[in-house]
Amino acid sequence: MKKNEKTKDRLSKISKTLIEAQRKITILDAIKWTDSVKDEFFKNNCKELPKVSKSYYDAMPLPFDNTQKKEEFRQIIAQTRLYFGNFSPMSRLIIDRCHEYIRALEMLDARGTKKFSKIAIELYGSPQDAFYPNGPKLADMGATLFDLLTELDIKLQTEADIKKYTAQQGQEILQKSLSNFFNNAQKSVKVMVGDGMVADASAGADTIKLKDSAMFSERDLRCLEVHEGWVHVGTTLNGALQPYCDFLSKGSPSCSVLQEGLAVLTEVITMSSYPRRMRKITNRVVAMDMVIKGADFLDIFNYFQRCGLSQDESYAHSVRIFRGSSPEFGPFTKDLTYAKGFLLAYNFILFAIAQQSIEVIDLLFVGKINLEDVPLLIELKDLGLLEPPLYLPPQIRDKSGLSSWMSVFLYLDKFDFKEIQKNFRFLLPK
Numbered sequence: 253m254k255k256n257e258k259t260k261d262r263l264s265k266i267s268k269t270l271i272e273a274q275r276k277i278t279i280l281d282a283i284k285w286t287d288s289v290k291d292e293f294f295k296n297n298c299k300e301l302p303k304v305s306k307s308y309y310d311a312m313p314l315p316f317d318n319t320q321k322k323e324e325f326r327q328i329i330a331q332t333r334l335y336f337g338n339f340s341p342m343s344r345l346i347i348d349r350c351h352e353y354i355r356a357l358e359m360l361d362a363r364g365t366k367k368f369s370k371i372a373i374e375l376y377g378s379p380q381d382a383f384y385p386n387g388p389k390l391a392d393m394g395a396t397l398f399d400l401l402t403e404l405d406i407k408l409q410t411e412a413d414i415k416k417y418t419a420q421q422g423q424e425i426l427q428k429s430l431s432n433f434f435n436n437a438q439k440s441v442k443v444m445v446g447d448g449m450v451a452d453a454s455a456g457a458d459t460i461k462l463k464d465s466a467m468f469s470e471r472d473l474r475c476l477e478v479h480e481g482w483v484h485v486g487t488t489l490n491g492a493l494q495p496y497c498d499f500l501s502k503g504s505p506s507c508s509v510l511q512e513g514l515a516v517l518t519e520v521i522t523m524s525s526y527p528r529r530m531r532k533i534t535n536r537v538v539a540m541d542m543v544i545k546g547a548d549f550l551d552i553f554n555y556f557q558r559c560g561l562s563q564d565e566s567y568a569h570s571v572r573i574f575r576g577s578s579p580e581f582g583p584f585t586k587d588l589t590y591a592k593g594f595l596l597a598y599n600f601i602l603f604a605i606a607q608q609s610i611e612v613i614d615l616l617f618v619g620k621i622n623l624e625d626v627p628l629l630i631e632l633k634d635l636g637l638l639e640p641p642l643y644l645p646p647q648i649r650d651k652s653g654l655s656s657w658m659s660v661f662l663y664l665d666k667f668d669f670k671e672i673q674k675n676f677r678f679l680l681p682k
Contacts, residue, residue, distance in 0.1 A: 256636070260496050262335045263342055263637060266328065267499040270346060273324045274353055274502055276316045282360050283309070283576030283584065284450060290567060298563060301549050301579040306364030309576075314360060322357050325350040341631040345497075348622075352504040359576075369582025375505040376585040377592050379541035383599075391541040393534055393591055413526070415467035419445045422468040422476075426460065430481045434489070434643065441485055450568065455484035457492070457501070474524045478645065483515040483617075486643035491619025496637050503620025508586060510623050513593020514616060517601075520594075521647045521657070532569075533594075535559055536587045539573055549579035596623055602658050610651050617641045617648065 285304060293302050329350045336343040352375065359371035379391040417425065427443040434441045443460045452466040453476050460480045462468070468476075491501030503511060516533065519525035539552050547555075549570055556566035576584045597616065600623060604612050615621075615629045618641045632638040647654060 259336075259342075260637065263496045264498075266332055266335065266342075266346060267494075267497055269331075270328055270349065270499040271502055273321070273328060274504075277321070277353065277356065278315075279356060279360065279505065280450075280575075282312065282314055283363060285571050285575055290571075293567065294563070298553060298567075299550075302574075304364070304574075304578055306578075309363035318357050318361055322354050325353050341628040341635070342637070345625060345628050345632075346499070349499070349504045352506060356505050363576055364578050364581075366581050369577050369584065372576065372584045372586070373582070377509065377588050378585060379537050379544060379588060381592065383595065390537055390588065390592055390595075393537060393595075412470040413528070415469045415472070417468045417470075417473065419462040419464050419466055419468070422462050422473055425473050426462075426477060426481070429477050430460070430485075433477075433482060434485070441481070441489075450571070453480060455480040455488075457488050458485060460485065471524070471526050471529075475519055475526075475529060478518045478522050478524050479515040482643070482645045483518050484511065486645075487511065487514075487617055487619055487641070490617060490641035490643055493642055494619065494639055497619070497632065500619025500621065505586075507620040507622055509589045509593040510597060510616065511593065511620060512589040513595070513597035516590050516594040517597045518645045518647070521654075522645065531559075533587075533590045536569065536573065537591050539569070540583045540585055540588055543573060543583040549574050601654075602661060605655050605658050606662055610655060613648065613651070613654075614641055614644060617644055 285302065289302050289304060289308075293300070329347050332343050332346045332350075338347075355371060355375065359368055359375065362368040362371060377390070380389055382389050423443045423445050430441050430443060441458050441460075443462065445464050446461040447464045449461060449463040452463045452468070452472075454461050460476065462476075488501050492498050494500055516525070519529070535556070539547075539555055542552060542555065552570045552573060553566050556569045557563065561569065572587055573583045574581075600616075601613055604610060612626060612630065615626055615633070616623075618629060618638065621629065629638060633640075
């Protein structure tokens with residue numbers, strides 16, 4: 253067997269082993285709060301902390317032996333080093349993923365303890381994260397945009413914001429639009445209706461599920477089409493289509509940062525997002541920062557109510573922040589990835605355009621990756637071990653339009669918006 257063919261064969265073998273090893277690691281299922289917790293909370297008139305502690309999670313065993321699962325990843329690391337050494341792009345991609353899966357398993361071991369939140373912050377980030385020395389923090393984004401998004405949400409609501417579609421009707425609408433987008437998929441993408449879901453919608457490998465009791469607006473469905481369909485399902489299929497690196501179809505926990513960032517960015521550039529949607533994202537950042545500073549579940553529940561959410565909505569949002577932890581300990585920071593990832597994806601694409609390296613942008617959609625994986629993916633592509641992504645949002649595929657749209661921001665960044673406000677203030681009614 254020729255040297256390159258041997259490398260491809262070994263990479264394909266390791267890739268499939270990695271996919272199988274992570275298959276049963278479903279973090280969100282392992283940390284969910286049952287309906288009985290909600291029933292008890294509302295029975296107590298939303299005045300007492302939910303009864304969730306370490307013993308609660310101990311009664312929810314994982315679908316695998318955690319110690320044995322960690323050993324599986326250690327064996328993959330050893331096999332990868334044997335095949336490819338320590339520093340090849342294949343080794344660095346695979347070994348980093350294995351180390352992160354092991355860390356995620358340690359996080360699941362720590363459910364209901366303070367350690368859980370510390371590891372979550374390590375994997376997903378903190379609202380106190382800055383993007384460069386002395387730069388703005390993520391928490392600043394929520395504080396800055398809250399009032400603006402609240403007022404815009406009130407003023408700009410139209411017929412498209414009315415939640416008039418049932419989950420079954422939404423399923424029919426989404427199925428039609430996504431079937432057109434994935435018209436040459438080897439396996440059809442299906443939209444389904446399910447019960448027992450926490451979120452109103454979620455994406456799987458080649459499916460999107462809608463919560464059976466949820467209602468949807470036109471904007472909701474358009475947003476789901478581009479966010480869950482074009483990006484989440486699209487990158488899963490792009491990874492699965494890789495002949496040697498199909499492990500890219502599955503992301504380690506921190507891959508959700510870029511994944512959610514690309515999804516939110518695609519919402520924005522397709523004009524599919526709306527103020528209420530963006531306010532939801534920024535409000536969660538504010539809430540997580542409150543928890544970092546000592547707020548408990550009741551504080552956050554009341555905060556969301558002050559933001560105008562119903563009791564049911566406030567409870568659901570609060571659970572997302574405390575799941576896996578306890579009502580008194582630190583947050584599960586996965587929901588931070590929407591805001592953090594958006595800022596990273598936007599700035600990287602802007603940088604790539606400024607450097608006239610627009611061909612790199614497509615690699616962001618090649619599978620479930622971290623932004624720091626990009627140099628390794630370029631090496632793999634040059635080695636003939638990585639294929640370009642098949643499914644791309646039209647606005648990303650159109651590099652001419654994308655470059656024109658985003659390059660303008662390189663110039664606009666030179667303006668001081670506060671000074672602009674001073675000059676334009678007399679043009680608007682007081």
